[in-house]
Amino acid sequence: MDTQQYDFGMIGLGVMGRNLLLNMADHGFAVAGYNRDPSKVTSLKEEAQGLQVYGTSDLKDFISKLKRPRALMLLVTAGPAVDMVIKDLLPLLEPGDLVIDGGNSYFADTERRAEELTPKGIHFIGVGVSGGESGARFGPSMMPGGSKAAYDVVRPIFESIAAKVNNEPCVTYLGPGAAGHYVKMVHNGIEYGLMQLISEAYDILKRGLGLSNDELHEVFKTWNEGELKSFLIEITAQIFLQNDDKTSGRLVDSILDSAKQKGTGKWTSQCGMDLGVPLSIIDIAVTMRYVSALKKERVTAAKVLPGSTPKFNFNGDKQAIINQVRDALYFATIAAYAQGMTLLKVASDTYKYELHLGEVAKIWRGGCIIRATLLENIRVAYHKNAQLPSLMVDPDLSALLLQRQESIRRIISHSVQAGIPVPGLSAALAYFDAYRTDRLPSNLIQAQRDNFGAHTYERIDTEGIFHTHWN
Secondary structure (H helix, E strand, C coil): CCCCCECEEEECCCHHHHHHHHHHHHCCCCEEEECCCHHHHHHHHHHCCCCCEEEECCHHHHHHCECCCCEEEECCCCCHHHHHHHHHHHHHCCCCCEEEECCCCCHHHHHHHHHHHHHHCCEEEEEEEECHHHHHHHCCEEEEECCHHHHHHHHHHHHHHCCEECCEECECCCCCCCHHHHHHHHHHHHHHHHHHHHHHHHHHHHHHCCCCHHHHHHHHHHHCCCCCCEHHHHHHHHHCCCECCCCCCEHHHHCCCCCCCCCHHHHHHHHHHHHCCCCHHHHHHHHHHHHHCCHHHHHHHHHHCCCCCCCCCCCCCHHHHHHHHHHHHHHHHHHHHHHHHHHHHHHHHHHCCCCCHHHHHHHCCCCCCCCECHHHHHHHHHHHCCCCCCHHHCHHHHHHHHHHHHHHHHHHHHHHHHCCCCHHHHHHHHHHHHHCCCCCCHHHHHHHHHHHHCCCECCCCCCCCECCCCC
C-alpha cells in the first residue's frame, strides 16, 4: 500500500494536466493525479515510469495522498465543470488547503469562486497557463493571481517548471483577485489578433503574389530569423512543409478554411467594450472567425459577387513586396500588443489588480503562444515608463511604427485593389491613424446625437454641457 505523501495534486489528466504533472515530477516533486476516466490514469502511469507520480480514479484516495496543507490544481473544461469539481472537493478539504484553477476560466467566475471559498478557509487562486502540450511538458508561461500568501506556497514548484528566458522563470505573482485569469484572457485575445494578421500576410503572399508552399516556408523562416521572430511565425513556417498523407500535396491546402474558437478572444473583445478600450484588431479577429464559419454562404457568394482577380498589379520585384508585407505585419503586431496592454492597464486600475505590465511582458517572453522577440522591447518600454498610456507613444516603439507605416499603407492599397480582405491590417492602420489624430470627426456625432435625441454636447471653447434646438 502506498503510504507516501505527495507535494502537489492534479485533477484532470488530459494532455495539459498530465504534461504539467510530469513536468513537476521531472523537477523532483512528488505528485499525484486524479481523473474519473481510468484510461487517463493509466496513460499517466505509463509515462511516469521512474518518477514520483501517483495516479487514481478515486477522489478520496487522491485527497488522502496529499501533504497538508494540500495544494491541488484543476485542469478541467472551463465553466460549470469547475464548479462541479469544487463541489465534490469541499467535503474532503480542510481550512488552509489551496485549490488552483489552471484552466481558461472567465475572470468573473474566478472572483466568485474565491469569494465563495474564502469564508470556508479554502484558498483559491486562478492561474493562466500557456504553451500548449509542449509548453506544459517542458516549460509553460504561467500567470497566477489571487492571494499572495497562497501563491507563495506553490511558488517553488511553479518557478521550477516554468519556461526560462535568461535564466528567469516565465511566472510571477501578478496581483489579487482574478488578475491571473484576466491576464491570460488578454494573452489569448492578442493571440487571436496575431493569428489573424499572420493569416492575412499568408493570403497576400499566396493569392496576391502566387508564392508556393515551399516559397512561403522560406519567407516565414527568414522572417523568424529577424525582428518578427516568434512562436507563431516559427510554427507557420513549419506548417507549409507538412505533407498530406491523403493527397500528394501539402496538408495546409487540404484544411477547411473555417476556424473555430473557444471564447477567450470574444471575452477580451467584450471586456474592452465594457471598459471603453478600443481593441479593433482583436475585435476583427473574432469577427473573421465568424465569417470563416459561413463556408457554404461564402461559396455561393463567390459566384454571385465576382470580384477582381486576387493578383497584385505592381511594378517592381516580388521581393520588394514581400519585404513590405513583412513590415506591414510587424507594424500591425506592435499595434495588437499595444491594444492588449492598454486593456490590461485600464483593467488593473478598475479592478485593483496592481499589475506591473513590464512583468507581464517579461513572463510572456517564453513558454506562451504569443512569445516573441518584440516582448523584450515591450518589457523595456514599461521599465522606462510604467505609466505609458499606450505602447505606441514609447519613443523606441513609435519609431518602429513610423518606419513601417508606408509599407502597411502600400500593402493595404494593393490588397484592396486585388480584392483580398485585410481587415486586421486595416484595423491596425486605422487605429494608428485615429490615435495620432488630434481632431477626429466625432464632433459631428455629438451634433447628430443632440439633434435627434437631445443628448447634449461639449464645446472646445467653453466648459460645460450644452443643448441646442436645431433647425
